[in-house]
Amino acid sequence: MTTTVPTLAVWKFASCDGCQLSLLDCEDELLAVAGRVRVAHFLEASRHVEPGPYDVSLVEGSITTAADARRIRDVRKMSRTLVTIGACATAGGVQALRNFADVDEFRSLVYARPEYVSALATSTPIAAHVDVDHELHGCPIDRGQLLEVITALLLGRRPDVPAHSVCFQCKQRGNVCVAVAHGTPCLGPVTRAGCGALCPAYRRGCYGCFGPMETPNAAAEAALLRATGLSDEDVRRMYRTFHTADPVFIALSEVTAGPAGRPDDRA
Amino acid sequence: MASGTRPRTPPPALLDATALEALVDALRARGFTVMGPTVRDGAVVIAELTSAADLPYGVGVDTDAGRYRLRARDDRAAFGHSAGPQSWKNVLHPPRALVWSADRTPDGSMAGGEPARERRYALLGVRPCDLAAIKVLDRVLTGGRQADPVYTGRRDGNLIIAVECTEPGAVCFCSSMGTGPGTDDGFDLALTELVDGGEHLFVVRAGTGEGAEILAGLPARPADEGIVERAREAVGAAAGRMGRTMRPGSLPDLLAEARGSPHWDDVAARCLTCGNCTMVCPTCFCTTPEDVTDLTGDHAERWRRWDSCFDLDFSYLHGGSVRTSGRARYRQWLTHKLGTWHEQFGSSGCVGCGRCIAWCPAGIDLTREIDALAAAGAG
Ligand code: SF4
Ligand code: SF4
Ligand code: SF4
Numbered sequence: 092m093t094t095t096v097p098t099l100a101v102w103k104f105a106s107c108d109g110c111q112l113s114l115l116d117c118e119d120e121l122l123a124v125a126g127r128v129r130v131a132h133f134l135e136a137s138r139h140v141e142p143g144p145y146d147v148s149l150v151e152g153s154i155t156t157a158a159d160a161r162r163i164r165d166v167r168k169m170s171r172t173l174v175t176i177g178a179c180a181t182a183g184g185v186q187a188l189r190n191f192a193d194v195d196e197f198r199s200l201v202y203a204r205p206e207y208v209s210a211l212a213t214s215t216p217i218a219a220h221v222d223v224d225h226e227l228h229g230c231p232i233d234r235g236q237l238l239e240v241i242t243a244l245l246l247g248r249r250p251d252v253p254a255h256s257v258c259f260q261c262k263q264r265g266n267v268c269v270a271v272a273h274g275t276p277c278l279g280p281v282t283r284a285g286c287g288a289l290c291p292a293y294r295r296g297c298y299g300c301f302g303p304m305e306t307p308n309a310a311a312e313a314a315l316l317r318a319t320g321l322s323d324e325d326v327r328r329m330y331r332t333f334h335t336a337d338p339v340f341i342a343l344s345e346v347t348a349g350p351a352g353r354p355d356d357r358a
Numbered sequence: 359m360a361s362g363t364r365p366r367t368p369p370p371a372l373l374d375a376t377a378l379e380a381l382v383d384a385l386r387a388r389g390f391t392v393m394g395p396t397v398r399d400g401a402v403v404i405a406e407l408t409s410a411a412d413l414p415y416g417v418g419v420d421t422d423a424g425r426y427r428l429r430a431r432d433d434r435a436a437f438g439h440s441a442g443p444q445s446w447k448n449v450l451h452p453p454r455a456l457v458w459s460a461d462r463t464p465d466g467s468m469a470g471g472e473p474a475r476e477r478r479y480a481l482l483g484v485r486p487c488d489l490a491a492i493k494v495l496d497r498v499l500t501g502g503r504q505a506d507p508v509y510t511g512r513r514d515g516n517l518i519i520a521v522e523c524t525e526p527g528a529v530c531f532c533s534s535m536g537t538g539p540g541t542d543d544g545f546d547l548a549l550t551e552l553v554d555g556g557e558h559l560f561v562v563r564a565g566t567g568e569g570a571e572i573l574a575g576l577p578a579r580p581a582d583e584g585i586v587e588r589a590r591e592a593v594g595a596a597a598g599r600m601g602r603t604m605r606p607g608s609l610p611d612l613l614a615e616a617r618g619s620p621h622w623d624d625v626a627a628r629c630l631t632c633g634n635c636t637m638v639c640p641t642c643f644c645t646t647p648e649d650v651t652d653l654t655g656d657h658a659e660r661w662r663r664w665d666s667c668f669d670l671d672f673s674y675l676h677g678g679s680v681r682t683s684g685r686a687r688y689r690q691w692l693t694h695k696l697g698t699w700h701e702q703f704g705s706s707g708c709v710g711c712g713r714c715i716a717w718c719p720a721g722i723d724l725t726r727e728i729d730a731l732a733a734a735g736a737g
């Protein structure tokens with residue numbers, strides 16, 4: 092029997108470890124996971140390491156060095172199913188702000204011996220380097236979604252990870268809309284559900300940490316953000332945080348005016 | 359049931375506002391879970407009331423397309439606010455509900471479990487438009503061959519205390535839809551709130567025996583014809599002060615003819631396909647199943663959660679989604695709600711509550727979209 096227990100590996104690239112911690116945070120469920128899989132490689136939890144291949148690899152973090160670009164290929168070769176976890180692994184993360192700046196300049200300003208630092212000019216998602224089977228979004232990921240994907244993979248069913256807007260979950264949770272009722276800027280309408288509409292539940296606008304929903308409408312969202320008092324530049328900034336290198340959010344960030352040819356109904 | 363003819367119900371009575379406390383206490387003493395309006399996070403929401411003190415006394419609402427703000431009233435009206443982000447749908451057809459669960463038994467077979475029996479709800483403060491919405495949900499969820507057990511479990515044995523409207527909100531249009539601002543049936547008790555100077559009264563009518571019984575236990579006095587007439591006039595005047603109007607004429611015909619209208623592109627340019635309108639609409643009933651298994655695979659549950667025709671997966675058939683554009687999805691919502699609903703369920707799917715107008719983050723107003731479609735068709 093023990094030979095058929097699937098093996099799980101967890102890998103870290105450029106990241107803050109928050110997503111791996113979400114797995115450790117699963118507590119009770121983690122014991123159940125540990126009973127169903129053999130955790131063969133998870134340095135955050137144990138120094139015990141078993142050689143590959145692995146049935147499921149969870150990959151946290153983005154690719155920011157040449158060495159990591161090679162290492163992710165090895166991980167891919169050793170993994171039957173590869174799941175990226177979090178905004179870094181799926182979209183390049185907040186560290187992709189460097190993609191729009193001069194890395195050499197940072198290096199010389201921040202480090203006493205810049206020549207010791209070997210880094211690529213960009214931070215890129217895992218999917219830019221190898222094939223990815225499933226992507227989990229969020230900064231950090233939602234532990235409910237993580238368990239759903241692990242459970243679905245173990246039982247061979249399709250995971251339930253919707254791509255509609257945060258607003259769906261916001262209304263289902265019974266939140267009061269912060270955009271409509273408080274005039275707070277919110278990226279919920281263009282952001283993928285998954286967090287359970289956490290920020291609006293605490294009276295804050297959505298920061299977009301789960302990345303773009305399935306069919307975001309740039310101009311309509313720009314009209315909403317402008318109606319809450321944001322400037323052109325504020326709109327651009329809102330999109331360029333957790334998913335700064337996501338091509339969809341980059342495109343959205345460039346639209347800072349509402350739909351043309353029609354006055355806003357709110358006016 | 360013919361409205362207005364209830365020979366055995368008692369004549370209208372008068373309650374002081376302070377008697378709301380006795381009313382909520384009486385309902386709770388009878389074992390009801392009392393659901394009603396209360397303030398949370400800058401809106402009037404529907405939640406369990408443990409006493410009448412939870413009601414939003416003195417709270418008014420300023421609302422418009424894509425906008426909703428609480429404001430302080432200069433009186434202590436308990437029902438001086440128009441529709442918030444929730445409706446009675448949240449209670450009767452909840453956002454997420456367990457449909458069944460099953461466990462694998464030692465011999466390898468599956469044993470199914472029934473969902474738990476629901477509580478008995480008293481719905482306090484149901485507006486006439488929302489009363490009409492409950493009737494729509496009754497037809498949709500219990501009118502077919504299979505009554506929905508989650509809905510009937512929550513709906514059966516309801517006690518409904520309606521509150522007529524004397525101050526319509528800026529996004530209300532119940533009088534165009536024939537659902538308000540007054541009501542004559544479908545309730546156990548109906549209140550009309552009168553606040554004037556130092557006076558704060560409710561004219562109360564009983565619509566059922568159970569309503570009459572509860573009323574008999576309250577500190578009520580007979581209402582004279584003068585005050586009953588005042589209440590009637592206040593409701594009548596409200597009918598002329600609606601913030602919005604739905605265009606008269608056959609909307610099913612208009613929408614069928616507007617299938618190819620260029621106006622759908624115009625509204626799609628503004629629509630976020632965020633799904634808020636269908637979630638807040640008191641009659642949108644669509645759900646999607648959600649299968650949950652634990653890690654061992656020995657315990658499985660089927661849940662269902664609200665879905666929306668604005669979700670891409672909603673129209674997913676093999677090979678892809680049928681309605682991919684925002685244009686197709688907005689058209690589905692409006693055409694179902696105001697058009698094909700008639701053929702499917704024998705009434706409009708819209709009761710004129712205005713929620714989808716106020717709670718649309720893009721401020722899209724279906725009454726204006728209908729006008730624009732009519733204009734585009736005529737032009
Ligand atoms: S608060 Fe944000 S996420 Fe929630 S409904 Fe409003 S716009 Fe959507
Ligand atoms: S369509 Fe809009 S106005 Fe009509 S019942 Fe639904 S939410 Fe209310
Ligand atoms: S309008 Fe859409 S969400 Fe509402 S009942 Fe019709 S199909 Fe369902």
Ligand code: SF4
Nearest residue numbers: 629630632633635718
């Ligand atoms: S009409 Fe408004 S609430 Fe409905 S999906 Fe479009 S933007 Fe969202």
